[in-house]
Amino acid sequence: MLTQCEVIWNNCLAFIKNQVNEQSFKTWFMPIVPKKFENNILTIQVPSQFFYEWLEEHYLILLRQVITKEIGPEGRLEYSIIVDQGNNKTAPVTINLPTQRNYVQPNNPAPLAHTPHNPFILKNFKDLNQISFLNPNYTFENFVEGDCNQLARSAAQAVAKKPGGNSFNPLMLYGKVGLGKTHIVQALGNEVKARFTDKFVLYASSEQFTTQFIESLRNNSVQDFTHFYLQADVLILDDVQFLVGKEKTQEIFFHIFNHLHQSGKQIVMTSDCPPRDLKGLQERLLSRFKWGLTADLQQPDFETRVAIIKNKMQADGIDIREDLIEYIAQSVDTNIRELEGVLISLIAHASLNKRDMDLGLAKQVLKNIVHDIDTEMSMDYLHKIVTEHFNVSLESIKSKTRKKEIVIARQVAMYLAKQYTNHSLKSIGEFCGGRDHSTVIHAIQAVNDMLHTEQQFKVSLEEIKRKVKIKLPQVS
Numbered sequence: 001m002l003t004q005c006e007v008i009w010n011n012c013l014a015f016i017k018n019q020v021n022e023q024s025f026k027t028w029f030m031p032i033v034p035k036k037f038e039n040n041i042l043t044i045q046v047p048s049q050f051f052y053e054w055l056e057e058h059y060l061i062l063l064r065q066v067i068t069k070e071i072g073p074e075g076r077l078e079y080s081i082i083v084d085q086g087n088n089k090t091a092p093v094t095i096n097l098p099t100q101r102n103y104v105q106p107n108n109p110a111p112l113a114h115t116p117h118n119p120f121i122l123k124n125f126k127d128l129n130q131i132s133f134l135n136p137n138y139t140f141e142n143f144v145e146g147d148c149n150q151l152a153r154s155a156a157q158a159v160a161k162k163p164g165g166n167s168f169n170p171l172m173l174y175g176k177v178g179l180g181k182t183h184i185v186q187a188l189g190n191e192v193k194a195r196f197t198d199k200f201v202l203y204a205s206s207e208q209f210t211t212q213f214i215e216s217l218r219n220n221s222v223q224d225f226t227h228f229y230l231q232a233d234v235l236i237l238d239d240v241q242f243l244v245g246k247e248k249t250q251e252i253f254f255h256i257f258n259h260l261h262q263s264g265k266q267i268v269m270t271s272d273c274p275p276r277d278l279k280g281l282q283e284r285l286l287s288r289f290k291w292g293l294t295a296d297l298q299q300p301d302f303e304t305r306v307a308i309i310k311n312k313m314q315a316d317g318i319d320i321r322e323d324l325i326e327y328i329a330q331s332v333d334t335n336i337r338e339l340e341g342v343l344i345s346l347i348a349h350a351s352l353n354k355r356d357m358d359l360g361l362a363k364q365v366l367k368n369i370v371h372d373i374d375t376e377m378s379m380d381y382l383h384k385i386v387t388e389h390f391n392v393s394l395e396s397i398k399s400k401t402r403k404k405e406i407v408i409a410r411q412v413a414m415y416l417a418k419q420y421t422n423h424s425l426k427s428i429g430e431f432c433g434g435r436d437h438s439t440v441i442h443a444i445q446a447v448n449d450m451l452h453t454e455q456q457f458k459v460s461l462e463e464i465k466r467k468v469k470i471k472l473p474q475v476s
């Protein structure tokens with residue numbers, strides 16, 4: 001039996017779902033839990049302060065609209081924010097905030113500690129800047145934006161504008177290898193240095209951090225080690241999964257983390273998996289990560305891969321043909337490091353053998369890297385062809401809409417995926433907006449039926465297949 005507040009919120013969700021795209025809906029509305037409804041005030045629980053600010057910044061109008069619709073003009077929304085998850089002894093701590101800007105800042109749950117005394121004095125900021133360990137080649141300008149990295153990138157940019165003074169503290173980026181984590185956090189560091197010359201940015205890989213710490217244990221200089229890190233205005237610790245199982249290093253990091261955080265300093269971390277999967281990381285450290293924002297980086301889609309190739313080639317002053325770009329983007333869909341590797345080999349082959357950079361050469365280079373490229377068509381690419389042909393958006397294909405033209409495009413996409421890729425029915429369904437395998441079977445059946453009954457459809461499908469085949473070059 002649903003409570004009144006759950007019913008109201010479900011109605012709100014039904015409305016919101018049609019107003020925002022699927023990804024936003026999943027990210028920003030699904031995690032919300034309706035808590036209570038009293039005196040025309042609907043209280044919803046959101047996971048963090050940042051989450052609340054994001055909703056207020058981006059969806060205020062929509063939320064007002066839906067609250068008025070569901071509750072009436074006197075309806076109000078209130079947020080309940082978990083500021084401390086608690087553990088099995090203490091209950092989670094929450095604060096409530098009304099929906100409006102300029103709200104009164106709640107009492108800071110973590111009182112500011114006095115800045116730690118620091119005997120390890122570095123001469124001036126010039127010295128500090130030289131030991132930031134940042135690579136100036138990583139910038140936001142040369143980081144291509146796509147759906148796969150949008151949240152991570154914009155959060156990092158926001159942090160760079162106001163390090164420490166934002167609610168993305170700590171900022172935790174995670175994602176598989178080669179998707180741009182190091183690039184973004186380094187870009188963040190470089191940007192802070194460019195904007196605030198007096199701020200000390202410190203980048204360290206977790207491996208370096210661990211080695212330095214062990215070294216300092218050996219030299220009896222743990223204090224120096226700690227104080228060095230405590231001077232950072234922005235501390236970037238890359239690949240924290242490396243700390244898993246290293247109890248002592250975690251402890252010292254926990255200590256540094258707390259001091260920096262309490263003195264309003266910014267902490268940025270990356271990991272190759274979501275924090276919850278960091279088994280062997282102390283619970284108290286993990287719970288700190290939840291204070292700020294966690295954003296993931298996903299595999300780049302076809303368009304982003306094309307943009308990245310163009311970007312890299314342009315930066316190197318190399319002209320590259322459009323069909324070649326598309327061919328490479330279609331063939332290499334794992335990660336960006338691999339994509340870069342292919343481009344480097346391609347350039348090297350072209351210059352060593354004094355050959356033009358053409359499709360023939362690309363095939364040769366890729367032959368050793370990509371398997372079964374003649375039979376394996378990427379789903380992204382297939383969807384691109386289908387959506388272009390039917391002139392519908394990828395989003396609508398993945399959505400729940402039952403509009404006829406979209407249903408047909410969706411069914412054709414599934415039909416072709418079965419024919420041209422090695423994906424299972426289950427994975428095809430998942431790609432088409434999380435549908436199950438029986439829906440895919442039904443789609444294939446429906447397309448077969450239409451092929452027999454509608455001449456026009458048959459012509460149209462042949463046309464698409466022709467396009468697919470053009471883009472499916474045979475490896476020589």
Ligand code: ADP
Binds near residue numbers: 145149178337
């Ligand atoms: P990770 O740290 O996640 O393993 P990196 O940040 O080292 O990945 O990225 C691998 C390579 O791909 C780097 O050379 C980086 O510059 C490049 N790269 C990753 N994402 C992008 C992007 N969106 N735009 C441009 N280059 C990118």
Ligand code: MG
Binds near residue numbers: 181183238
């Ligand atoms: Mg990295």
